[in-house]
Amino acid sequence: MRKFQLLLLNTLQKEFRSKTLLLVSIFTVVIIFLINSLLSYISTEFLSQMGAEGAAQGSAQALIFIISKFTSLLAIVFGVNCIKSDIENNVAPLMLSFPVSRMEYILSRVLGSWFIVIIYYFVSVIIAQILLSTSVGSLIGGPHLLGAMFFSALSNLVIILVASFMGLYMPKIMAFMMTSFCSILVTASNGYFKGKDWSAMTEEMNIFKGIGLGFHAIFPRIGNIDDIGRNILLKVDDTVLNIPMELGHYFVTLILFFTFFYMLFNRREI
Amino acid sequence: MQIIQAQNVSKNYGSLAALKSLSLSVEEGSAFALLGPNGAGKTTFVRALLGLTNCGGDIKLQGLDVRDKNARQGLAYLPEKFNFFSYYTVESVLSFYGKMQGLNGAILNEAIVTALDALNITELRSKRMDSLSKGQVQRTGLANLLMGENKILILDEPFSGLDPIGIKELKELINRLKNQGKTIFINSHILSEMEQICDQVAILNKGDCLVQGSLSEVKGSKSLEDAFYDLVKGDEK
Numbered sequence: 001m002r003k004f005q006l007l008l009l010n011t012l013q014k015e016f017r018s019k020t021l022l023l024v025s026i027f028t029v030v031i032i033f034l035i036n037s038l039l040s041y042i043s044t045e046f047l048s049q050m051g052a053e054g055a056a057q058g059s060a061q062a063l064i065f066i067i068s069k070f071t072s073l074l075a076i077v078f079g080v081n082c083i084k085s086d087i088e089n090n091v092a093p094l095m096l097s098f099p100v101s102r103m104e105y106i107l108s109r110v111l112g113s114w115f116i117v118i119i120y121y122f123v124s125v126i127i128a129q130i131l132l133s134t135s136v137g138s139l140i141g142g143p144h145l146l147g148a149m150f151f152s153a154l155s156n157l158v159i160i161l162v163a164s165f166m167g168l169y170m171p172k173i174m175a176f177m178m179t180s181f182c183s184i185l186v187t188a189s190n191g192y193f194k195g196k197d198w199s200a201m202t203e204e205m206n207i208f209k210g211i212g213l214g215f216h217a218i219f220p221r222i223g224n225i226d227d228i229g230r231n232i233l234l235k236v237d238d239t240v241l242n243i244p245m246e247l248g249h250y251f252v253t254l255i256l257f258f259t260f261f262y263m264l265f266n267r268r269e270i
Numbered sequence: 271m272q273i274i275q276a277q278n279v280s281k282n283y284g285s286l287a288a289l290k291s292l293s294l295s296v297e298e299g300s301a302f303a304l305l306g307p308n309g310a311g312k313t314t315f316v317r318a319l320l321g322l323t324n325c326g327g328d329i330k331l332q333g334l335d336v337r338d339k340n341a342r343q344g345l346a347y348l349p350e351k352f353n354f355f356s357y358y359t360v361e362s363v364l365s366f367y368g369k370m371q372g373l374n375g376a377i378l379n380e381a382i383v384t385a386l387d388a389l390n391i392t393e394l395r396s397k398r399m400d401s402l403s404k405g406q407v408q409r410t411g412l413a414n415l416l417m418g419e420n421k422i423l424i425l426d427e428p429f430s431g432l433d434p435i436g437i438k439e440l441k442e443l444i445n446r447l448k449n450q451g452k453t454i455f456i457n458s459h460i461l462s463e464m465e466q467i468c469d470q471v472a473i474l475n476k477g478d479c480l481v482q483g484s485l486s487e488v489k490g491s492k493s494l495e496d497a498f499y500d501l502v503k504g505d506e507k
Binding site: 002003006010013014017089090091093094096097098099100101104267269270 | 317320321322323324339340341342343345346347349351352353354355357366369370372424
């Protein structure tokens with residue numbers, strides 16, 4: 001356990017130095033300040049028509065959307081690099097020469113990258129929330145943001161796992177593109193099949209629908225998980241998505257995917 | 271006691287057989303040299319020994335299958351081109367290794383000081399890895415071997431990148447470690463150095479183990495270089 005903690009700490013140290021993290025963080029703060037300035041202007045000039053609270057809620061939604069997209073981008077970059085960079089720099093054989101299993105090694109790298117992504121999301125959302133709240137003089141967001149963050153974190157864990165898997169078998173740019181493509185495909189298929197029963201899913205079947213259905217069935221439904229997070233954030237009651245069922249599907253498919261990844265990694269030459 | 275046991279180890283890369291049913295064993299406390307020309311399969315065997323590559327046959331470290339992480343308990347490995355994260359200082363590399371070997375607190379600090387001193391790199395303590403020369407990086411890698419109570423040291427071409435002074439000091443270090451009862455497994459093709467520090471030898475060629483035994487058995491009345499040449503050339507005829 002102690003060796004796992006050391007590897008996890010090593011991953012955090014490694015990823016915190018990422019230039020991508022620095023660039024995205026700076027860009028995020030700039031965007032937050034720009035939107036906040038815009039909100040202050042709107043509040044001052046058009047307060048009577050819109051209401052400060054309403055404008056702030058709209059801005060918060062826009063900001064959360066932007067932050068979520070940047071977080072996914074970071075998740076892909078970190079995911080692709082987390083194991084690949086060790087192999088490229090010839091550090092992986094050293095790490096695996098210690099009495100640690102490959103399972104512990106993968107988990108330390110993936111979870112370490114995940115923690116950084118969560119920290120980025122958390123800090124960005126908190127900055128946005130504080131600035132927007134001070135601009136309008138009342139609390140924007142609130143505790144339900146934590147619920148939204150939980151679901152965003154689940155979604156990003158899948159992205160990191162898929163990206164680290166892709167990173168092992170293809171060049172970085174290709175892995176980045178393939179992970180983005182998979183993520184879009186899964187999200188799109190989740191959106192299309194969301195709330196449909198089995199007969200509605202399979203009627204008028206064609207090859208594209210079949211592929212979409214395959215992705216919807218066997219991959220963690222990150223599109224639905226993101227939707228649940230957004231609904232919590234916007235305080236929308238969604239009668240279509242069954243949260244326990246979606247979480248059940250998420251964890252079962254996540255474990256299956258991780259097992260598949262681990263089995264392949266276990267056979268891989270380091 | 272045999273601390274390393276390999277039975278019928280085979281490894282193919284496509285149609286190329288890197289290891290052909292290789293069997294060898296290493297006695298605990300010995301200094302073992304795995305010798306062979308380039309492409310003989312030495313590095314493949316070292317990688318198999320660390321569980322980094324899947325191969326046929328059976329390899330046991332300290333009586334445990336190499337795929338079992340506990341087989342690597344008390345093992346230190348130095349690759350041919352040692353590398354670590356560029357932003358680590360020499361001290362933090364040693365600290366990481368020490369902690370991975372279970373050291374902590376004052377014992378860890380003492381081990382770092384001893385290792386730095388043994389490799390004459392005390393002045394590099396706070397230098398980052400990316401500011402070191404090739405030889406200094408290699409010395410840092412060697413210093414890692416001294417962190418913790420390691421029983422088995424696996425060195426892959428340890429003399430590469432070292433200047434003559436470094437080579438002499440490394441030979442002295444290996445002899446010192448051997449005298450402490452540690453098992454030293456060295457993969458090398460620098461025969462003159464191996465002859466001075468190893469007591470057990472195996473010669474590989476094209477994935478086959480041509481001979482294994484004590485240094486005196488393998489070389490007979492010849493020099494190790496001549497014995498090696500005759501064996502490898504004889505195998506190729």
